Amino acid sequence: MSPANAQLTREDVVRAAMRLADSEGLDGLSMRRLAEALGVTPMALYRHVSNKDEILAEVVDAVLRDAGLPDVGAGDWAGWLAAAAHQLRTLLVEHPGALGVFCREPVTTPAAAARLAEGLERLQAAGFGTDEAARAYAAVHTYTIGFCSLAATRSAGAGAHPQVAEVAGVDIGAFTSEAQFRFGLEAILAGLAAEVRTRA
Amino acid sequence: MSPANAQLTREDVVRAAMRLADSEGLDGLSMRRLAEALGVTPMALYRHVSNKDEILAEVVDAVLRDAGLPDVGAGDWAGWLAAAAHQLRTLLVEHPGALGVFCREPVTTPAAAARLAEGLERLQAAGFGTDEAARAYAAVHTYTIGFCSLAATRSAGAGAHPQVAEVAGVDIGAFTSEAQFRFGLEAILAGLAAEVRTRA
């Protein structure tokens, strides 16, 4: 089945891990299944990566790098943050393997650092202080990760949970809709805008 | 060692699970270790609960019930939401087992439903529409879970990760401080206040 006559590379491992996590979900990504998908024994992977966490970190970096950074006109800090948040949400929905990493450990890969650096630059250019810019970026980032983390529990199992639709008369499913994401994001951005206005 | 002469009860199992998760972290809570702590074989647990998820759900409900609801004067919707968020954050830091459940599945236990119901009541009394109230509650809830999820990755291992302090010149550790939590929370609440003001 597997046409992998050629030698296995680190890139092969990472790309296969992305595909496996995309299709099977985060729980479906195991070293053993990954090895199977590559037509190789589990231990062969350890020639190319030192452990599973390293694979996941590479998956995150690949996903962020593939996406690039939001293309928003300079000067519009809120627009950039919003675009970055929406883009990150889309990525994490499509790549549950990456979401798992964000929830498990601090993500400090090159692509993540580049993203943070550009965010800070735009915020500072708009009048945010150094600390304030970091806090603003972190607030949006935290909200986005949290939202995706909750959203994943509602969709991943595809019926794993009893599909509880209502709690206290509220449609729980709507908690993870895109409209809900936008609502909360805009509240944060409005709050940040008010904050920076008082500084200026 | 174990003085469990008396018969095992469901309550015993849940309380032991809380203690284990509190002391060993979420990863340390396994059926086998839980059984060991109770001086019993793993399968004995299945007489009292149907699976691990059920234990975790009970842990969440016990934690929320023990905490009660914030005691804030009527009329102050923002104060109540802020108190509820800070309280939830404290609970989740102290009980990583509960955090794991929030990140894994929709929490719809009685105590969670009571919490949601009171939040909605207060928001609606303050002029939020039915949908708007649910969205406002969800935004704060999402932010809080997300924050705690990220915070847990920085502290749980207690040095499991290389303690990367700086990314792009920013102190990553500050992303999960209580001051940062307050900052983001206040931004959301300010945004929500502005939103409801335009409705009124």
Add this chain to the structure above:
DNA sequence: ACCTGAACACCGTTCAAGT
């Protein structure tokens, strides 16, 4: 009714060995 022993189908990872 309550608990145990043995087993099934999984994990991540290490170590010694093969080519």
Add this chain to the structure above:
DNA sequence: ACCTGAACACCGTTCAAGT
């Protein structure tokens, strides 16, 4: 240099059996 086989120390859960 690259991969394999066997093994270690774990998981959650089921099933048949013991008392």
